[in-house]
Amino acid sequence: MTDLATEPFVFDPFDRDVISDPLPYYEILRRDHPAYYLPRYDAWVISRFEDVFEVLADNEGNFVAVEGTVVGQELLEHHNPPGHVPPAPLDPLDKFSRLPNPVYGDIRHAFGAPLRPRATQRIEPFVREQAREAAERAREAGTINLVADYGGYVAARTMCLLFGIDLDEWRDLLDVVNAYTEKDPDTGAFRPERKSSLDAFSYETVARRRAAGADGSLPTVDGLINFEYQGRRLTDEEIVQQLNIVLIGGSETVPKVVAHGLLELQRHPDQRAAIGTDPDRIAKAFDEILRYCAPAQWFLRTVAKPVTVAGRRLEPGQRVIPLNMSANRDEREFPDPDEFRWDREIRRHVAFGQGMKFCVGAHVARLEGKVLIQEFLRAFPGYRIDETALYRPPSSFQWGYMRMPATVAG
Numbered sequence: 529m530t531d532l533a534t535e536p537f538v539f540d541p542f543d544r545d546v547i548s549d550p551l552p553y554y555e556i557l558r559r560d561h562p563a564y565y566l567p568r569y570d571a572w573v574i575s576r577f578e579d580v581f582e583v584l585a586d587n588e589g590n591f592v593a594v595e596g597t598v599v600g601q602e603l604l605e606h607h608n609p610p611g612h613v614p615p616a617p618l619d620p621l622d623k624f625s626r627l628p629n630p631v632y633g634d635i636r637h638a639f640g641a642p643l644r645p646r647a648t649q650r651i652e653p654f655v656r657e658q659a660r661e662a663a664e665r666a667r668e669a670g671t672i673n674l675v676a677d678y679g680g681y682v683a684a685r686t687m688c689l690l691f692g693i694d695l696d697e698w699r700d701l702l703d704v705v706n707a708y709t710e711k712d713p714d715t716g717a718f719r720p721e722r723k724s725s726l727d728a729f730s731y732e733t734v735a736r737r738r739a740a741g742a743d744g745s746l747p748t749v750d751g752l753i754n755f756e757y758q759g760r761r762l763t764d765e766e767i768v769q770q771l772n773i774v775l776i777g778g779s780e781t782v783p784k785v786v787a788h789g790l791l792e793l794q795r796h797p798d799q800r801a802a803i804g805t806d807p808d809r810i811a812k813a814f815d816e817i818l819r820y821c822a823p824a825q826w827f828l829r830t831v832a833k834p835v836t837v838a839g840r841r842l843e844p845g846q847r848v849i850p851l852n853m854s855a856n857r858d859e860r861e862f863p864d865p866d867e868f869r870w871d872r873e874i875r876r877h878v879a880f881g882q883g884m885k886f887c888v889g890a891h892v893a894r895l896e897g898k899v900l901i902q903e904f905l906r907a908f909p910g911y912r913i914d915e916t917a918l919y920r921p922p923s924s925f926q927w928g929y930m931r932m933p934a935t936v937a938g
Contacts, residue, residue: 532556539564539573541826541849542601547922550825551866554854563838569604571847572840577862577878579838580855583829583848584882591829591848592616593885597625598925599828608845613832621757621766623773625885631757632884635770638751640888642690648891654689655896658682659903666936667907674790674913674932676702679783679900686896687778691733691771692746704729705779706930710921730768730775748774774889781823782893784928785879786900789817791932792868793905794913799870805906807898813870814897815877820868822879823928825853852878853927908936 532552537560539553540546546553557564557575564573574580583591594616595603608614616628624635641647662681666672684698684705693701704725733749742753752767793800793813803809829848834841842848855878857865862872880887887893904911912935919931 537561540566540568541573541924544922547924547927550853550927551857554851554857557851558854558858558860563840565840566849569847570607570845571604571849572837572842574837574848574850575854575858576838577855577858577860580850580852580878581876581882583837583850584827584852584878584885586829586883588833590831590833590835592628592832593626593827593829594628595626595828595830595847596623597827597829597885600924604828604847608830610845611843612845613830620763621769623769625773629884634757635752635755636888638755639748639770639774641747641751643748643889643892645891648895651686651689651892652895652899655682655686655899656903658685659899660907663903663907663936666934671933671935674787674934675783675930676706678904679786679896680779682900683782683896684779686892687775690748690778690892691775692737692749693733701729701775702779705776709776709780709926710923726772726775727768730771731764733771734764734767777887778889778892780926781928782896782900784823784926784930785817785821785893786897786904787929787932788821788823789814789897789901790904790911790934791913791915791918791929792817792820793870794911796868796870799868800905803870803905805902807902809870810898810902810905814894814901815874816868816870816872817897817901818879819856819862819872819874819877822853822856823926824879825925825927826851827881827885852881908934910937911935 537556539557554575557573562574562576562579564575566573574583592613594614617626618631621627624632627635659682662678666678672678680702681698684702685695687701688695688698708726734753737746737749737753742750744750744754749771752762752770755762793803803813826849829850831842831844831846831848834843836842859865880890914933914935917931917933918929920927920929
């Protein structure tokens with residue numbers, strides 16, 4: 529374990545000590561190295577809120593996501609030639625998160641109708657019913673893994689609803705998503721051999737909708753099947769690339785956020801009592817939970833134009849690593865940022881990203897999070913999480929709990 533107080537400071541997002549606990553490193557970066565250069569990757573690490581927000585919210589084409597937003601060490605070790613920005617992956621179309629406008633916006637529009645605010649409100653009864661079902665299963669068992677069997681149950685079944693998947697397949701969906709996103713602890717990379725199971729899941733979803741005529745009654749899939757790009761329809765492979773992004777984000781992140789939020793409420797019983805089950809207070813508390821508990825650490829960008837960030841000149845072809853998690857702990861934006869305060873006044877945060885690549889499922893995630901917190905506190909005001917049995921798998925990206933056992937009582 530590196531002694532940060534005595535040894536020269538060195539930061540690498542794939543270092544084992546950083547993966548184990550990145551927060552002390554982020555604090556030093558914000559204080560002393562707001563733009564930290566990594567020669568191994570020809571990349572700049574950006575850690576303060578205002579600078580991270582500037583990178584993510586860029587609408588002038590200074591930064592692009594053509595190399596991907598979540599990448600492993602092996603990609604970063606291959607530098608772009610000076611001044612060279614890789615072309616956008618348009619033939620075949622890659623994941624929409626890597627694409628530029630207008631095609632990025634067109635694809636988002638093609639499948640995103642059920643994820644918009646008004647449509648999201650229509651699924652609130654379903655989400656609440658699933659939360660109550662999960663709570664009842666926990667009551668019968670007496671214990672529950674809050675990540676997989678509470679938040680995971682609701683999030684995965686909501687994805688099943690939105691994508692025309694049998695609700696009973698929720699566990700299969702959750703398992704393939706979690707297997708794919710559990711990254712190699714040595715390289716921080718996704719494991720390609722695990723992608724095939726997720727692909728198979730999405731291919732089956734597309735095949736079912738094609739067989740049903742893709743008549744528009746299931747916009748999340750039909751919209752992609754019927755989408756035209758440069759006068760042609762998308763191939764199944766291109767559609768699967770888009771579906772995978774949403775299925776991963778929709779199944780994986782909310783369970784980790786909610787479980788960690790319930791853990792913080794246990795650690796602060798006065799705050800748990802103050803919130804009760806009041807929906808307005810829970811909505812306010814969930815913003816703090818997002819700021820404090822969102823597990824995504826960073827998203828990659830590639831510099832497309834000469835630009836200055838945090839006083840440093842960045843050149844085209846270099847990479848930028850904006851640290852979302854560090855930004856959400858920046859004392860310049862959030863007083864006493866390492867304290868959890870349910871009623872904190874939050875003007876903005878970057879738990880869902882920002883700008884053009886703002887999380888497409890943010891409205892669904894907010895709905896699920898608020899309902900899950902409210903229903904669990906309603907059902908089990910005396911719940912107890914076993915903090916000795918918590919498990920956070922090593923990851924350079926999602927620093928979130930995968931196991932959080934709780935004992936429940938009515």
